[in-house]
Amino acid sequence: MKFATLRNAQIDGQLLLVSRDMQQAVSAQAIAPTLLNALQHWDTVYEPLQALYAALNAGTAPSAFAFDPAACTAPLPRSPQWLDGSAFLNHSNLMDRAFNKPAPPLVETVPMMYQGASDDFLGPHDDVFLPREEDGIDFEGEFGVITAAVPMGVDAASALDCVRLVVQINDWSLRALGPHEMKTGFGFVQAKPSTAFAPLAVTPDELGAAWHGGRVQMPLQVQWNGDHFGQPHGGEMNFHFGQLIAHAAHTRRLTAGCIVGSGTVSNAARTAGSACIAERRVIEIIDHGQSSTPFMRFGDRVRMQALWDDGSPGPFGVIEQRVAKYCP
Secondary structure, three states, X not given: OEEEEEOOOXXXXXXXXXXXXXXXXXXXXXXXXXXXXXXXXXXXHHHHHHHHHHHHHHOOOOOOEEOOHHHEOOOOOOOOOEEEEOOOHHHHXXXXXXXXXOOOOOOOOOOXXXXXXXXXXXXXXXXXXXXXXXXXXXXXXXXXXXXXXXXXXXXXXXXXXXXXXXXXXXXXXXXXXXXXXXXXXXXXXXXXXXXXXXXXXXXXXXXXXXXXXXXXXXXXXXXXXXXXXXXXXXXXXXXXXXXXXXXXXXXXXXXXXXXEEOOOOOOOOHHHEOOEHHHXXXXXXXXXXXOOOOOEOOOOEEEEEEXXXXXXXXXXXXXXXXXXXXXX
């Protein structure tokens, strides 16, 4: 199934089911008013939602209408918890060099993860309002999963069974603010503005063979101001989503609707390009002794879209956002 959330006067929006070809939608409000509610009552609502989805794809769903991603919020406009990993070690190794710090202990065996703000996610076409260009505005293309309730101490294999939905993410960063917050040992706050999501959250079966080994086996195409920036592949995750969920639930349970991110998609092959500016800048320093790519400026746009192996548009839809100056 493919889910989206229609923006309305309520903070959690209205739950939609979207057809497999992403052309039609239908309200699922009679079954579950919001996606969070559906996740909290999954065993009860799954079969009615599946029946409505089948009718939508068959063209027989009553009151179906043309799907408009621009009218959508993030699939979950807010979440009980947003936990972002750094599962692509190529990226984390490069960023260690960027911040001039040694690699964390056990980096190859224990996932890195921080807890981000989860109360105000951005929709796929929302402008991103930020206070200063000097803060080092950067996009970060990721994949993520939304969980069922997860018991404390779950093992990695069982944790994969707790994946309900898969999502595509732009985890915005302010790079000039990150080094200080990292040195405090308390994690990111100011360096991590609101995170954005592609319009569709999909059940793993919608990915077919592209959901394999607990990873999204798809390239993530990134464009900046209309120019190609990178197309790294999600299959190079060093830790799969089951391992990330198990890490998060090691000493506490997770409630239904928690989001776990992969961290920036990153490939060892330079030909793949990058999914964030900071990574490109570090590569420039390694190769040429200094960086030449600036961070984003107000008015800049970024576009992200997962692709199938044949290059056709993937199942999550498009994130396309403009950076703008925040004026209180």
